[in-house]
Amino acid sequence: MNEPDSSGILNLDNQICFALYAANRAVTARYRPILDQLGITYPQYLVMLVLWEHARQGQVTHVSDLGRRLRLDSGTLTPLLKRLSERGLLSRSRDPGDERSVIISLTDAGLALEDQARDVPARLLCDLNLPPERLGALRDELRAVLEMLEAGSAPNARSSL
Amino acid sequence: MNEPDSSGILNLDNQICFALYAANRAVTARYRPILDQLGITYPQYLVMLVLWEHARQGQVTHVSDLGRRLRLDSGTLTPLLKRLSERGLLSRSRDPGDERSVIISLTDAGLALEDQARDVPARLLCDLNLPPERLGALRDELRAVLEMLEAGSAPNARSSL
DNA sequence: CGCATTTATCTTGTGCACAATATAATTTTG
DNA sequence: CAAAATTATATTGTGCACAAGATAAATGCG
Numbered sequence: 233m234n235e236p237d238s239s240g241i242l243n244l245d246n247q248i249c250f251a252l253y254a255a256n257r258a259v260t261a262r263y264r265p266i267l268d269q270l271g272i273t274y275p276q277y278l279v280m281l282v283l284w285e286h287a288r289q290g291q292v293t294h295v296s297d298l299g300r301r302l303r304l305d306s307g308t309l310t311p312l313l314k315r316l317s318e319r320g321l322l323s324r325s326r327d328p329g330d331e332r333s334v335i336i337s338l339t340d341a342g343l344a345l346e347d348q349a350r351d352v353p354a355r356l357l358c359d360l361n362l363p364p365e366r367l368g369a370l371r372d373e374l375r376a377v378l379e380m381l382e383a384g385s386a387p388n389a390r391s392s393l
Numbered sequence: 394m395n396e397p398d399s400s401g402i403l404n405l406d407n408q409i410c411f412a413l414y415a416a417n418r419a420v421t422a423r424y425r426p427i428l429d430q431l432g433i434t435y436p437q438y439l440v441m442l443v444l445w446e447h448a449r450q451g452q453v454t455h456v457s458d459l460g461r462r463l464r465l466d467s468g469t470l471t472p473l474l475k476r477l478s479e480r481g482l483l484s485r486s487r488d489p490g491d492e493r494s495v496i497i498s499l500t501d502a503g504l505a506l507e508d509q510a511r512d513v514p515a516r517l518l519c520d521l522n523l524p525p526e527r528l529g530a531l532r533d534e535l536r537a538v539l540e541m542l543e544a545g546s547a548p549n550a551r552s553s554l
Numbered sequence: 555c556g557c558a559t560t561t562a563t564c565t566t567g568t569g570c571a572c573a574a575t576a577t578a579a580t581t582t583t584g
Numbered sequence: 585c586a587a588a589a590t591t592a593t594a595t596t597g598t599g600c601a602c603a604a605g606a607t608a609a610a611t612g613c614g
Contacts, residue, residue, distance in 0.1 A: 241511065241514050241515075242442055242445060242446070242507065242510060242511065242513075242514070243442075243446060244439065244442045244443055244446065244462065247442075247514065247532075248420075248521075248528050248529075248531060248532040248535070249420050249421075249424065249435075249517070250439060250442075250463075251531075251532045251535035251536050251539065252413070252416060252417045252420055252535060253417060253421075253435075253439070254463075254464055254535075254539050255413060255535040255536075255538050255539045255542075256413045256414060256417040257464065257571075257572095258464070258538070258539050258542040258543065259409075259410050259413055259538070259542065260410075260414075260571095261542075261572090262542060263410065264572090273598095273599065273600080274410075274414075274600095275599080275600060275601090276599095276600095278405065278411060278414070281403055281404070281405045281408075281411075282405055284403060285403070285404060285405065294562085295562075295563065296561090296562065296563085299562095301405065302405075302411075302415075303415055303418065303419070304600095304601075304602090305601080305602065305603090306562075306563050306564065306565095307563095307564085307565080307566090307601075307602060307603075307604095308600065308601050308602070309563090310563070310564060310565085311564095311599080311600085312599080312600075315599080327562095330561095330562085330609075330610070331562095331608080331609055331610085332561065332562040332563065332608070332609045332610065333561090333562060333563080333609095334562080334563065346403065349403060350402065350403065352403075353402055353403065353408065354402075356410065359542070360409075360538065360541060360542070361541055362537070362538065362541060366534070367409050368409075369534075370409060370412075370531070370534045370535070370538070371408075371409040371412045373527070373530075373531045373534070374409070374412035374413055374415075374416040374531075375412050375416075376523070377416050377419070377420070377521065377523065377531070378412065378415050378416045378419050380521060380522055380523060381416075381419040381420065381422075381423060381520070381521070382419065418601075418602095421601095422602090425602095434568095434569070434570080435570095436569085436570060436571090437569095437570095455592085456592075456593065457591090457592065457593085460592095465570095465571075465572090466571080466572065466573090467592075467593050467594065467595095468571075468572060468573080468574090468593095468594085468595080468596090469570065469571050469572070470593090471593070471594055471595085472569080472570085472594095472595095473569080473570075476569080488592095491579075491580070491591095491592085492578080492579055492580085492592095493578070493579045493580070493591065493592040493593065494579095494591090494592060494593080495592080495593065495594095555614100556613100556614095557612100557613090557614095558611100558612085558613085558614105559610100559611080559612075559613100560609100560610080560611070560612090561608100561609085561610075561611090562607100562608090562609085562610095563606100563607085563608090563609100564605105564606080564607075564608100565604100565605080565606070565607095566603100566604085566605080566606095567602105567603090567604090567605105568601100568602090568603090569600105569601090569602095570599105570600085570601085571598100571599090571600085572597100572598090572599095573596100573597090573598090574595100574596085574597085575594100575595080575596080575597105576593100576594080576595070576596095577592100577593085577594075577595095578591100578592090578593090578594100579590100579591080579592080579593100580589100580590080580591070580592095581588100581589080581590070581591085582587100582588080582589070582590080583586100583587085583588075583589090584585105584586090584587085584588095
């Protein structure tokens, strides 16, 4: 292994990025059969989580709120919300107070789906089969990385080349 | 509606899955401007990493090798490899010993690109700005999760709530 | 007020991911 | 050996992600 790249800098297994990439897809794959029973995809589930949360607190949800929370832009959200709308889980309407904005409202079916979703996290954690404190620590580390990346928006301050 | 989920089980921020999802996209976004300079995307970069690794060790690479290593199927790899081929970084040819298999060979340009890629990890780590030991620990945790998910293929044994 | 600017969303185009299916070559079996 | 089963890749269709550009409403300013 002492060849051109002996230090293994370019070794796939050494890269945190690949671990993140592969773990994310593996977790999403675990969600799939569970969410299939609710008739939604994983990104759609994340959107529904925010909508349920806002509904519980009597908050109105605009598309931009979803974008801020999930870090997604309208190019992703618009078609996704249209699909959820077609499935009858929510409705989209212009905000009378600001005709540029679209208000996303859960339908009765969308609200009712929360009951069916309530055991999704438990079923997934059961799949993951790791002690909760380890998962909590991992989540906090991931949040730290996320914060770091979103705060330090120096997108190439020092190009060491 | 019984309890409006005040325990926060369905709270977005409590979910490790979202941390993973958001962190992965944030890291990929950091790679983007760096990899743009090489003219490749992030999944293409991962493929190239494997190809460079095999080239260093004099190993032949089949499409199936890439799939095993990156956990991707041919539906993802075939078009991705075609794009890399169009960019002149690799060539695809049937294995004479088994006409079902396709051998992926780096072109001179593909091999040469490794030199330009050598500082990519350093530039990204600089962006991440976290102590290496913390990143190493995070990577190991992610690998543990990945292993768990790939080993325990009990895809819904118990729905414990 | 009128016009430039900003803001919120939509649209278009590219590139993954992945399920499902197709095709063709190889291996296994009877 | 020939039919059946397996294996490797390719194709098709759906659904994200995200960049870039378009549209229309709201805001700011002289």
